[in-house]
Amino acid sequence: MTEFHLLHTSLPRPERMNNPFDYEPDPLCLMAADEVRAYLKTHEEWADEVEAGKMFGVLVCEDQQGALGFLAAYSGQIGGREDWPWFVPAVFDYLQPTGYFKQEESEITEINHRVQVLEDSAERQSLQHAVSTTRQQASAEIEAYKSMMLQAKARRDALRTTSGETEEMIRESQFQKAELRRLKKRWNEQISEAEARLKPFDDELQQLKQERKRRSDALQRWLFDNFLMSNTLGKTRSLTDIFSTTPQGVPPSGSGECCAPKLLQYAYQHHLRPLSIAEFWQGRSPKMEIRHHDHFYTACRGKCKPILEWMLEPTKNPPPAPPEREGISSQKMTLKGANQAPHPLGRGRGWVVISKPAGLLSVPGLTDAPSVESILKAQYPEVYMVHRLDMDTSGVMVVALTQEAYHHLQKQFLERTVQKEYVALLENDVEGSGRISLPLCPDLLDRPRQVVDPENGKSALTEYQALGHRRIRLIPHTGRTHQLRVHCAHQQGLDNPILGDPLYGTKKADRLYLHAETLSFDDPETGERQTFHDPAPF
Numbered sequence: 001m002t003e004f005h006l007l008h009t010s011l012p013r014p015e016r017m018n019n020p021f022d023y024e025p026d027p028l029c030l031m032a033a034d035e036v037r038a039y040l041k042t043h044e045e046w047a048d049e050v051e052a053g054k055m056f057g058v059l060v061c062e063d064q065q066g067a068l069g070f071l072a073a074y075s076g077q078i079g080g081r082e083d084w085p086w087f088v089p090a091v092f093d094y095l096q097p098t099g100y101f102k103q104e105e106s107e108i109t110e111i112n113h114r115v116q117v118l119e120d121s122a123e124r125q126s127l128q129h130a131v132s133t134t135r136q137q138a139s140a141e142i143e144a145y146k147s148m149m150l151q152a153k154a155r156r157d158a159l160r161t162t163s164g165e166t167e168e169m170i171r172e173s174q175f176q177k178a179e180l181r182r183l184k185k186r187w188n189e190q191i192s193e194a195e196a197r198l199k200p201f202d203d204e205l206q207q208l209k210q211e212r213k214r215r216s217d218a219l220q221r222w223l224f225d226n227f228l229m230s231n232t233l234g235k236t237r238s239l240t241d242i243f244s245t246t247p248q249g250v251p252p253s254g255s256g257e258c259c260a261p262k263l264l265q266y267a268y269q270h271h272l273r274p275l276s277i278a279e280f281w282q283g284r285s286p287k288m289e290i291r292h293h294d295h296f297y298t299a300c301r302g303k304c305k306p307i308l309e310w311m312l313e314p315t316k317n318p319p320p321a322p323p324e325r326e327g328i329s330s331q332k333m334t335l336k337g338a339n340q341a342p343h344p345l346g347r348g349r350g351w352v353v354i355s356k357p358a359g360l361l362s363v364p365g366l367t368d369a370p371s372v373e374s375i376l377k378a379q380y381p382e383v384y385m386v387h388r389l390d391m392d393t394s395g396v397m398v399v400a401l402t403q404e405a406y407h408h409l410q411k412q413f414l415e416r417t418v419q420k421e422y423v424a425l426l427e428n429d430v431e432g433s434g435r436i437s438l439p440l441c442p443d444l445l446d447r448p449r450q451v452v453d454p455e456n457g458k459s460a461l462t463e464y465q466a467l468g469h470r471r472i473r474l475i476p477h478t479g480r481t482h483q484l485r486v487h488c489a490h491q492q493g494l495d496n497p498i499l500g501d502p503l504y505g506t507k508k509a510d511r512l513y514l515h516a517e518t519l520s521f522d523d524p525e526t527g528e529r530q531t532f533h534d535p536a537p538f
Helices: 027-041 044-051 100-120 122-163 167-226 239-243 259-269 301-312 331-338 372-377 403-414 483-489
Strands: 054-062 068-074 228-230 236-238 273-282 343-347 351-356 394-400 419-425 433-437 440-442 450-452 461-468 471-476 514-522 529-533
Touching (some): 054 259, 228 259, 236 239, 343 529, 403 514, 419 483, 461 483, 471 483
Parallel strands (some): 394 514
Antiparallel strands (some): 054 068, 054 273, 228 236, 440 450, 461 471
């Protein structure tokens, strides 16, 4: 078993398997990861591909004789292969040149080629142009005739006021209406003739695209039906079956090809006992996501959570549901925030301003953990949450105490007349000032992460000013989820994460060093501008 690499160490072995969705890398995993990095250096032919960015994983195991070792994996492919020696192979090797997948994929590729040839054909493009030109000419001539009719009607109306309506006026009106009908009919016939010449091309295109979709869908189903995932009891389930009870109902593309499922699958099939798992990024960050070289990451929710829940279900510590919070920090910090109450800063007739401590939810989650909303509901008859702060973010919040104030304040947030200023402590020094404009949207396969997406993302604008000693002032002009955190961490932003950011950063700390320091809004009743300032506690 050349994929099982012995670890010679006196480090203690974990008593139980860690949670792949919330963990600190075990020292044995750190040692194994170092060996993976060293091995990668021996393959210079992979250097460019790894440098472009790739996720790797390690699984520390015991064999049946109690020997300690590890397995290694990479996500997807390297050099077009999923079966390089030293690493565990794919769960299902569907890339064999003579196999069903590659043959069917080749047929679909041929359909793609035929579609492209047909779409680009000079004859079809000429016929499309003829249809478009005929429609434009018809529209122009019909509109010109209608304009002439309106002028003629205006002339007749003027004559009626002086001499009354004549037979000639009636005949003219009737003739023009009949002529308009004849004009529309002639053009409709010409358009129909042009469309009829184009129709065989479009019909063929539609048939090809329908055939392509049918075969693509069938191939995807075949693929997921043949991805059979094992668990500790030796049972197997296909990806199709595993994802059938999820909200999306079907596996996302690439399911089963991440490191964690591949590692566990190999361990189960070779009677190895998993002890600890970790995944780490090598190379440059992708353009949309935020990934840091040599940094460890938890398993993704969208593709891996349903699979790993099945694979680890029989164990004594299956992965819990993903944390309900906006970020994932230590249990110590969570409890610290949960034991603190929001501090009042000011109050009006229909609102109250508080300072939220880090670690406290803004609104109730899936558990009974306290939140700003639940705490304030114990103090006031009515509470309406106008906006939120991430669980790990501290600072100023305004909460409405009446429906009228809620709607008024909500409108101010929607119209962006509310002004907010944050202070953050970054991982590295920062200088200067400027603006960051990077559109954001949720990472549908790894919530609650956000990604930079120029095509589908919503606009997000942040103004910043360096304050010295890694401190920075951040002024969001939009209110996107994780906006400040992503704009600081992303390579196209500051490329300098906020200290203690568990989702987008690299350096751990006792909290997320982000604080909403100033909030300004108009009093819903008086219209007077209200400004509240709560200095950052760091």
